[in-house]
Amino acid sequence: MYVIVVYDVDVKRVARVHRFLRTHLHWRQNSVFEGEVTRSQLYEIKQTLAELIDGDDSVLIYELPRENFNLHVIGTDRNPTGEII
Template identity: 40%
Template sequence: MFVIITYDVNEKRVGKVCKKLREHLTWTQNSVFEGEITKGQFLKCRQQVEKIINPEEDSIYYYIVENPKNIKKEFKGTEKGDFDIFF
């Protein structure tokens, strides 16, 4: 399945949330991660992130697409994703 996760968390927790999501998905924009993931990996990721956030202050949105063929993604501007740099 394809997942998009967006979040708005207190600055005290933003680094931890970002680090945890990087273990499972690709960073595409500030506070946005996306990628192909199994249901088991998604549940593990979700559990780990929800242990970090404070639901009284923070928010996290999960967009789950069961069939990635239904996604049309358009992009304009500077790409932010993870890059491997070769010298």
């Protein structure tokens, strides 16, 4: 499945969350990651993020069927992925 992860965490935890997500997903732009993952990888991502964040932090994970979405970039693509979709 394809996922998009968007996070808004306290500045003290941003680097840890960013570093962890980079090990599993492709960084798109500030606080946004995306990529293809298995169910077990998604479970690991959710579990680890729950441990890394605090009560006032927020993480959104969108699960998308790989074949049913299009990406439209308006403006500068901060971190192009080439042919990912």
